[in-house]
Amino acid sequence: MLFNPSSLVFLMTLITGTMISISSTSWLGMWMGLEMNLLSFIPLINKNKSPYETEASMKYFLIQAMASILFLIAILSMEMCDFSMNNQSSYLICSALMMKMGAAPFHFWFPGVMEGIDWVNCFILMTWQKIAPFILISYKMINILTILVIFLSTLIGSAGGLNQNSVRKVMAYSSISHLGWMLSAMLISNSLWVIYFMVYSLMNMAVVYLFHSHSIHSISQSYFIKHNPALKFTMMISMLSLAGLPPFLGFMPKWLVIQNLAGQGYFFMLLWMVVSTLLTLYFYMRIMFASFMFMGQEVKWNLTKNSNELTSLTMMISMLGIPITTWMIL
Template identity: 40%
Template sequence: MLIMIPSFIYIFFIFIGTWISISSVSMFGMWLGLEFNLMAFLPMIINLENNKKSSEAAIKYFLIQAIASLMVLMSFLIYFFLSNFFIFSLPNLILTISLSMKLGMAPFYLWFPEVMEGLNWINALILLTWQKISPLVILSLFFNFKLLIFLSLLSALVGAIMGLNQTSLRKIMTFSSIAHLGWMTSIISFDSNLWLLYFMVYSFTSFIMVLAFIMFNINYFSQIAMMKSTKKKMIIFINMLSLGGIPPLLGFFPKLMAFSILKSSIPILMLLITSSLITLYFYMRICFSTFTLYNQTKLWNYKEIHKKKITSLSILSFMTLVGMIPMSVWFF
């Protein structure tokens, strides 16, 4: 029990840091919330007993986030003290770059997959979802339109292409996150608050995926192909396709919503759709391979889990299957 207390404290401060950032009325408060998040998440990363890469991941995460936080503070200082000497768009330019670094958007994404490889699945889920809330909220308030559009399209394409030849599920989730960031920041650049709905659906789908990986104790694509249970494979299959955004699954709803927002800019929408098709390709490749290939030799052991846990995971997967219908009715 004593071992769990520090983790609870760190999660509490991560929550407080995010709350400070999104509710602050001052730029200093936003920066302070980002620092709370950084300093609370670092101790959670370090887990030398189970993962030897965790210390390396913590150092890389700290260095990148510290540099980005310094740039955020610099842009805020320019807003306050040097706005008469600089072009007003300069602070927005610096802030867009720094927050893109914090989010792991292209071309500042190189730290992201390396850090993910050093995390357990719980910390990976926090990095993929909760840690993105504060930077995205600040980015929705201060951004340079042309730069953000460029970074969003680059992220969507890089996330899709770099995920093609990955076998590690953590890296697949990482590049999927980068591609989804491209969609979310594209919605933000058109001054729409609907990116929050996109983020909620993405977080829910990622949560089910990570929960399945934890329950089935799998980390690589080969382990999925070895699984004997068709039901387990179907759970991963449905949620992967939902994360890729194939209709009529829940993951298609935020993309349908993005279509209605970005329909005024056809070139941007076409590039995003192209990246989404590439993402769907490597998801479909993984899914079809799991059903058509089966290796009788066990290279890894996967743990058998209780039927009640399988049932709860099946219910969550069913929500991604039918969730598109009520959300579409609500939106339209």
């Protein structure tokens, strides 16, 4: 995708739209950046003109356009009306931005769009497309609405992925669950949100690379990854890291969020989030166990022949957190 000149142009305007949104000093400038980002992502989705991509791009455009209209109405009413309308406008702004990034209960479009696009666009949708809405939400954060969205996102993100066979939909519900954790990190501080988002993007990059390089689209396909135990081990480590189990890299930001939420007295919300994350562990383990089946048919680990350096790099990314999290716990 990146070697296509037109795709490269749209990718640059996608990045530029996000940068305009997060650096603008007026709400109208932020809206213009979000629109530029939206209109740049549509051609990236629909580059192969397949029916699935066309459907996904139409869904994405309609939902994002609806959220942009709500956002524009909110900022216009905030500027035109008196001070008493500012609180209602803040609710509308937060709701529009949460719809844009797919947080529950505005998540219904997210798994459907993820199902119809390729893995590179899935990675962009799960990471880069969330930067601008998150930063804009931090300007108008409302604790009551944010806590409600955290409860719903962690519940729906964990329960929605239980009966899915598509790996893309599993990753979509995983992203919704992580959205709840990122919003709770933003409740504490923006710096903690930056740490969580960077680690989540790194883990997503490792997992998406594995699925993209081996054309894995359903969980049943991972049963047929044979004669490459190193790949199976890498997939297991990446899944455990994305699930947030110690001592892997994904545990570090969750442990920071748990410590800070406990310090500020959000005990019930913390219990809810941890229990919901245990449910997400189930569908991560489905992918992991599927990749580890029929292990007895292989003779030995062959790390020299047919071994990809990038596969080894993804393993190192996920295992990077072992010394860090061990030091944090001690």
